[in-house]
Amino acid sequence: MDVVTIGESMALFTPDTTGKMRYASQFSRKFAGAETNVAIGVTRLGLQAGWISRVGNDELGKALISFVRGEGVDISQVKKDTQAQTGLYFKELRSEQDVRVYYYRAGSAASKLSPTDINEDYIASAKYLHLTGITPALSESCYQAVKQAIEYAKKHNITIIFDPNIREKLWGSKEKARQVLLEIAAEADIVLPGVSEAAYLFGQHELEQYGSFFLENGAEVVILKQGSKGASFFTKEEQTFVPGYPIERVVDPIGAGDGFAAGVISGLLEKLPLEKTLARANAIGAMVTMVNGDVEGLPDIEEMERFVHDTKEDVSR
Ligand code: KDG
Numbered sequence: 001m002d003v004v005t006i007g008e009s010m011a012l013f014t015p016d017t018t019g020k021m022r023y024a025s026q027f028s029r030k031f032a033g034a035e036t037n038v039a040i041g042v043t044r045l046g047l048q049a050g051w052i053s054r055v056g057n058d059e060l061g062k063a064l065i066s067f068v069r070g071e072g073v074d075i076s077q078v079k080k081d082t083q084a085q086t087g088l089y090f091k092e093l094r095s096e097q098d099v100r101v102y103y104y105r106a107g108s109a110a111s112k113l114s115p116t117d118i119n120e121d122y123i124a125s126a127k128y129l130h131l132t133g134i135t136p137a138l139s140e141s142c143y144q145a146v147k148q149a150i151e152y153a154k155k156h157n158i159t160i161i162f163d164p165n166i167r168e169k170l171w172g173s174k175e176k177a178r179q180v181l182l183e184i185a186a187e188a189d190i191v192l193p194g195v196s197e198a199a200y201l202f203g204q205h206e207l208e209q210y211g212s213f214f215l216e217n218g219a220e221v222v223i224l225k226q227g228s229k230g231a232s233f234f235t236k237e238e239q240t241f242v243p244g245y246p247i248e249r250v251v252d253p254i255g256a257g258d259g260f261a262a263g264v265i266s267g268l269l270e271k272l273p274l275e276k277t278l279a280r281a282n283a284i285g286a287m288v289t290m291v292n293g294d295v296e297g298l299p300d301i302e303e304m305e306r307f308v309h310d311t312k313e314d315v316s317r
Contacts, residue, residue, distance in 0.1 A: 001126040002042065002049060002269055004052065004129055005051055007134055008053060008113075009051075009068065010088055011029060012089050013091075021100075031063075031295075033294075037298075042266050044071075044300045046300075050076070050126065052078070053113065055078060055079075060085075062080075081109035084108055084112050086110075090104075096250055103170070129161070130162075131162045133184065137177070159189045162191050185219060189219065189220050192223045192225065198214070211234030228250075229246075230243040231260070231278050240278075256288045258295075259287065259298055261281070263304075283304055287307055
């Protein structure tokens with residue numbers, strides 16, 4: 001296994017029309033969740049990913065497992081819960097600039113994840129453990145499951161990559177969110193915050209300072225995402241900005257950060273230098289925004305290379 005991830009995936013419903021969702025009567029049903037978005041992203045790039053989770057033993061849970069398995073992700077660590085349901089998530093596209101999400105996931109099967117769901121051998125079989133700040137926000141037992149996974153990863157020298165993915169709707173209090181997210185960031189080797197997430201965790205500062213704060217907090221590599229502008233990486237020795245790929249028409253921005261994370265993981269596993277890794281991550285993040293759905297725009301290697309090549313051609317013409 002190249003990467004193992006832990007978290008909730010949900011059935012995603014999107015109105016077939018743009019505008020206020022209250023007027024929508026036709027919806028498309030897809031599946032999404034930050035961690036499976038990343039697992040699917042790295043699988044499309046030719047790597048092996050595994051997903052640890054729980055789904056309801058219901059129709060949507062069964063369809064969700066089939067979908068993720070169909071994308072080539074290992075689902076051997078996904079349990080079907082007979083006591084709780086698969087969570088739901090609605091994505092309202094009011095306009096291209098105004099996308100809103102609504103969760104129906106409190107008490108879901110995935111929120112019942114606990115340390116007993118984390119198999120030490122499975123974590124030890126991976127090169128990377130991918131974590132997001134969403135999972136510990138779901139419940140106390142999910143937070144404990146994440147801590148258990150970190151303990152196993154440390155024991156077996158598995159690289160931990162952490163995306164804070166702050167979802168205020170899931171955290172009861174900002175203080176609690178900050179405390180838990182900084183605690184996990186301190187355990188991670190690589191952290192992937194967005195600028196607004198860095199500001200949420202450390203207050204308003206210059207971009208360069210965010211790099212230092214996360215390094216001082218314990219990370220070895222900090223990758224600060226700056227949307228379509230690009231991203232910067234910070235290590236103790238170096239800091240570099242890598243420009244992004246501005247997209248003329250963003251169809252759906254949700255999932256771009258997960259595509260970016262998939263690009264980072266695949267670049268690092270291919271031993272690309274950090275600058276090339278970030279260029280790849282920027283390209284994949286941009287490609288995800290061009291398509292409706294969290295995972296539908298994730299490219300394979302050829303598609304990604306064609307996108308990068310064509311974009312460069314456009315610039316030089
Ligand atoms: O990053 C995209 C995710 O936000 C989306 O797939 C839903 O996992 C999700 C969440 O918890 O917000």
